Amino acid sequence: AQKVTQAQTEISVVEKEDVTLDCVYETRDTTYYLFWYKQPPSGELVFLIRRNSFDEQNEISGRYSWNFQKSTSSFNFTITASQVVDSAVYFCALSGMEYGNKLVFGAGTILRVKS
């Protein structure tokens, strides 16, 4: 069965610190997609990144970077030099044929960035 685990329920950091959000997944599919979404207090889920299972290249977008390692079934997300505006709930999600291409979300990690 497809499953996404975000073991960190809540993380608090001080502004300008780097922070890594962990995501571990399980799937029997060989082709699948991994996603990260941000949910600020306004409630809307904001798409951050999609990665397919054949592309293990790490990606950097501004202060955001993602580390995908199939060997450990992990897709971790790092925010460099965190800012107060980064405070939100972050969800990792998985999609693949095993579960009918539905998005399976983790429970989310609450990130609090203090000034």
Add this chain to the structure above:
Amino acid sequence: EAGVAQSPRYKIIEKRQSVAFWCNPISGHATLYWYQQILGQGPKLLIQFQNNGVVDDSQLPKDRFSAERLKGVDSTLKIQPAKLEDSAVYLCASSLETASSYEQYFGPGTRLTVT
């Protein structure tokens, strides 16, 4: 480009009452999703439409929940009668197509409180 619109943003009802939520997806998006997000959890898919047909409603509690997408654009989700455990945020999302490779864009959600 306008995002996914949802209304109302908040709704408070008593148990056994009925409630309906409305969603207008991004123009041109063929696939529409309704998710239920209980506090402290990731979103869970309730129903998925491709144009005006249902692709997946396996997790929709059909004894009390119903949804329709007339003309393949707007959609409504109804709960009748509501139970206390239906208190949650109901998120609507849309994507260009159904395949896993297409990211889903989410609306702001409707926060339902059942008392």
